[in-house]
Amino acid sequence: MTLPSNQQLIAKLDNMIHDCLKDYISNDEPLAILDFPDIRNCGDSAIWLGEMAYLNRRYGKRPAYVSRIDDFSPEQLDRTMPTGPIFIHGGGNFGDIWDAHQDFRERVLERFPNRQVIQFPQSIHYKSQARIEESARVIGRHKHFVLLVRDEESKEFAHKHFDCEVRLCPDMAFSIGPIRPEAPEFPVLAMLRSDLEKVGEANLSAYPDIPKEDWTTESAKRVRISKAIGAATALMALKPAEIRLRKLDAAAHNRLRRGIRQISRGQAIVTDRLHVHICSILLGRPHAVLDNSYGKIRRFMAAFSGGTDLAYRATSLDDGIAWARHQATQPLAPAA
Incomplete structure (x- = not known):
């Protein structure tokens, strides 16, 4: 039976997500996810649940350490998983519109210079040239940062300004899969x-x-x-x-x-x-x-x-x- 067109698109994008992420995740190595979205925006929760669904369905695993911005403990992360990649929650906050998230991201890069850090798919937008240069300096000092982006403009921007691996990847919410709607009102x-x-x-x-x-x-x-x-x-x-x-x-x-x-x-x-x-x-x-x-x-x-x-x-x-x-x-x- 042929799937409805939206389900075909969802499956296609979920496979593209796996093609991007499979190089950074293994069955026998723990991982962390930082910057849990403790906010009212339901879209950020959809991204988080897509991240969880992807890990469970593809690898049967859950992160060994998670945190919000305000309760992150580098020491606890080190104790919980001395090795393994550190993922940062995806979304649309890479840049200087939502400063708290960019500040946190750069603190993580500075605190863990020898750990691989993977940014789940993001859209990039900066207003300040000075902030672009600051981000570029932090990323340039970290030699194990992978930046996944959700559009070609973000990819071109990252290639131009940042010294890191950059890959185009769909939004993680597509890994949730189709959802049955309620009746309209x-x-x-x-x-x-x-x-x-x-x-x-x-x-x-x-x-x-x-x-x-x-x-x-x-x-x-x-x-x-x-x-x-x-x-x-x-x-x-x-x-x-x-x-x-x-x-x-x-x-x-x-x-x-x-x-x-x-x-x-x-x-x-x-x-x-x-x-x-x-x-x-x-x-x-x-x-x-x-x-x-x-x-x-x-x-x-x-x-x-x-x-x-x-x-x-x-x-x-x-x-x-x-x-x-x-x-x-x-x-x-x-x-x-």
């Missing part, structure tokens, strides 16, 4: 950025029937710890590192479920978020795509996902809404 949903990467203010006053949302905020009672991973007695036999990983995984699963429920409510979607685009492909939902402040979605689509009929590159918000409204009149594709 309304024809069109606008999922539009409200952060530093937005392009102006999207005015939907002419479309009072279309909800305008961004990734929803978390409740004060968000699940962080054992509530999401079972009774405390079940954890007693586990090593501290595994307990820690399960807590973080539980938070990521919670956030992704929330995000999938949110975007599933639209039969068609209009978005300027890369991971609404990616999750819409995983769900098999049609969506019109605008771009963020520096072309991240356009660049990613040009490299990997632009050939799907599910995604329409809109020329304006009005154009995207018109396309999405038409798509919402069509029958829904069968669930994955």
Whole structure:
């Protein structure tokens, strides 16, 4: 039986991910993943869960050490795994828009000059020439850094400015695989950025029937710890590192479920978020795509996902809404 086109694309990109990563992972060597995304952005949780799914499905393994930025311990990493590669979580924060992540990345490179460090796929964007030069100096001093990037422009930029191995690789969220969507609640949903990467203010006053949302905020009672991973007695036999990983995984699963429920409510979607685009492909939902402040979605689509009929590159918000409204009149594709 022929797979639906979105599932064919997902499988193709997952295989491309493996072609990129297989040179840096072995069955008998531990690895670490740093910079767990403890933030409301469901797209970052999708990336994390794709990283976990890839390791489990391809190698039957889990990282020996994980951390967020604010609880990273170089000493604990050394004690837990004296050897083995150090991976840094992927996304769109390589550069100087989200300084905390770049600062952390460069601290890791400086602290572990003799360990291989692999950056899971990233988009690169800098505004400051001085910061480019600072990053170049740190990367140049580290002789074992591998930089995976999500688009050709990032690849060209890295080759021009950085002395390290650079490879083009799809976003890790595709390793999650197809996701079964929930039933839609309304024809069109606008999922539009409200952060530093937005392009102006999207005015939907002419479309009072279309909800305008961004990734929803978390409740004060968000699940962080054992509530999401079972009774405390079940954890007693586990090593501290595994307990820690399960807590973080539980938070990521919670956030992704929330995000999938949110975007599933639209039969068609209009978005300027890369991971609404990616999750819409995983769900098999049609969506019109605008771009963020520096072309991240356009660049990613040009490299990997632009050939799907599910995604329409809109020329304006009005154009995207018109396309999405038409798509919402069509029958829904069968669930994955």
